[in-house]
Amino acid sequence: MRPPVSSRLRPRSAAALVAVAALALSGLTACGSSAGSGDTAAAPSKLTVWIMRDSVSDSFLQRFRADYEGAHQGTTLDVQIQEWDGIGQKITSALASKDAPDVIEVGNTQVAQYAASGGVQDLSDKVDDLQGKDWIPGLAEPGKIDGKQYGIPWYAANRVVIYNKDLFAQAGITTPPKTRDEWIADTTKLNTGGNDGIYLSGQTWYALAGFVWDEGGDLAAKGADGKWTGTLDTPQAKAGMAFYQQLQALGSGPKDSDEAKPLQAEVFAKGRSAQVLSTPGGAAAILKANPALKDKLGFFPIPGKSADKPGAVFTGGSDLVIPESSRHQAAAYEVVKALAGDTWQSAMAKEMSYVPNRTSLAGVLSGDPGASAMAAGAVNGHATPNSPNWAAVEANNPIKQYMTQVLTGADPAVAGKTASEAITKALNSTS
Structure with a gap:
C-alpha cells in the first residue's frame, strides 16, 4: 500500500514517498491471457483505469483523457480515483473477478503480491516497445517477478x-x-x-x-x-x-x-x-x-x-498493471504505453516533481532543484526484497x-x- 508520496517514501507493500494528487479510468469487454487475445474486432467503448488518490493532479488526468480520447475515436476513458485505505483487498478481489478494471496503478513493491495471485498479465513481450532498458532500476525491478515483467514503471520518488x-x-x-x-x-x-x-x-x-x-x-x-x-x-x-x-x-x-x-x-x-x-x-x-x-x-x-x-x-513509486480479466487487453496496453511514454512522462515529471520512469528523461527536471537532486539519486535506486x-x-x-x-x-x-x-x-x- 502506498500513501501519498509526500508522506510515503516507503515501499508500496507497506507504502513509499513525496508530493502527489490523482484521478483514474473505467470499463471493457472480452478476456485473454496475452495482450489483445481478449479484444473484439471493434474498438472498446469504455476503458476503466484505477488511479490512486494524490498520485497525479486532476488537471493532468483531464488533459491525458482528452488527448487519448481524441487520438482513439470511439474510446472513453472512465477515470476512477481509489483510496489507499483498503486498496490491497480491493485490488486482490478485482484481480480474482471476471470484470476487473483494464489498467490499475499499484505501488511498485506491491507488484509481487498481486502477481502471485495469477491475475496480472505478463507484459514481458512489451518491454522493448516501452524502452525498458532505460527504466530506473529501482522502479523496474519490483515489477519483474521470476524473470517476467508484470508491472510497468510509471513514476518514482526517492530521498x-x-x-x-x-x-x-x-x-x-x-x-x-x-x-x-x-x-x-x-x-x-x-x-x-x-x-x-x-x-x-x-x-x-x-x-x-x-x-x-x-x-x-x-x-x-x-x-x-x-x-x-x-x-x-x-x-x-x-x-x-x-x-x-x-x-x-x-x-x-x-x-x-x-x-x-x-x-x-x-x-x-x-x-x-x-x-x-x-x-x-x-x-x-x-x-x-x-x-x-x-x-x-x-x-x-x-x-x-x-x-x-x-x-x-530506496525507490518508491507506482507501476501500471493490466489484469488478466481485462476485457480489452490490447486497448489497455495502449493506455499504459501512453502514460509510460515520453510525452506524458515529461508532463507528469514537471507538474508533480516526480522522477520519470526512464533515466534519459531526468533532464526535464533541470529547473527544479529538489526534483533534480532526486533524479540524480534515482540512478542508484533499489527496492525492498x-x-x-x-x-x-x-x-x-x-x-x-x-x-x-x-x-x-x-x-x-x-x-x-x-x-x-x-x-x-x-x-x-x-x-
Whole structure:
C-alpha cells in the first residue's frame, strides 16, 4: 500500500514517498491471457483505469483523457480515483473477478503480491516497445517477478538530503558533499554551537537499506530453492549499520523511534538542524511549519562511497498493471504505453516533481532543484526484497528493532542474527 508520496517514501507493500494528487479510468469487454487475445474486432467503448488518490493532479488526468480520447475515436476513458485505505483487498478481489478494471496503478513493491495471485498479465513481450532498458532500476525491478515483467514503471520518488543553507554557510561549507567521507566531515563541522549536524532518527530504516546496498548487501536474499533468508547479519549489513551509527551520532535524533515520531519536518523547521533525509516534497512540510525558511533550503543527493556515484536509495513509486480479466487487453496496453511514454512522462515529471520512469528523461527536471537532486539519486535506486510477503516483515519491522538495539549498545552480530531470523520467518510464511 502506498500513501501519498509526500508522506510515503516507503515501499508500496507497506507504502513509499513525496508530493502527489490523482484521478483514474473505467470499463471493457472480452478476456485473454496475452495482450489483445481478449479484444473484439471493434474498438472498446469504455476503458476503466484505477488511479490512486494524490498520485497525479486532476488537471493532468483531464488533459491525458482528452488527448487519448481524441487520438482513439470511439474510446472513453472512465477515470476512477481509489483510496489507499483498503486498496490491497480491493485490488486482490478485482484481480480474482471476471470484470476487473483494464489498467490499475499499484505501488511498485506491491507488484509481487498481486502477481502471485495469477491475475496480472505478463507484459514481458512489451518491454522493448516501452524502452525498458532505460527504466530506473529501482522502479523496474519490483515489477519483474521470476524473470517476467508484470508491472510497468510509471513514476518514482526517492530521498535526498534537504539542508539549511544558512547553517552550511556559517560552517564555511560552500559545496554539498559528494562522498560519504566528505559528508561525515561536513556534518561534524555542522554539529557545533547547539546545532545538530543532521537530524536522523534511530529507525529510519530506508536510509539504512541504502547504506547496506552501498556495501553490496541487502535486507534479504532468495536462494536457489526459492526460500528467503534475512541478511542483516552479513558483513555488508554490519558495515552499512556502522556508517548509519556514525552519521546518526552527529545529531540528537531519538534512537528508539522513526522519522514520524516526532515529525522530522517539524524538528528541522526549528532551524537548529542542518540536514534531514526526505523526499523533496518534505520541504513543503518544513515551510508550512516555518515560512521564514523560504529560500534557505537546499537539496543534494545522498552521497555515495565515491564521487562518481550517488548513494543507494530506496525507490518508491507506482507501476501500471493490466489484469488478466481485462476485457480489452490490447486497448489497455495502449493506455499504459501512453502514460509510460515520453510525452506524458515529461508532463507528469514537471507538474508533480516526480522522477520519470526512464533515466534519459531526468533532464526535464533541470529547473527544479529538489526534483533534480532526486533524479540524480534515482540512478542508484533499489527496492525492498521482491517477495509477496514483504508486507509481513514491515508489520512487525525487526529492522527497526535491530537498529535501536545497535544504537543503544547491543552487539551488532547478535542483534543482526535475531533480526535476520525474524525476516526469514516472515518471508517464508505460507499463512
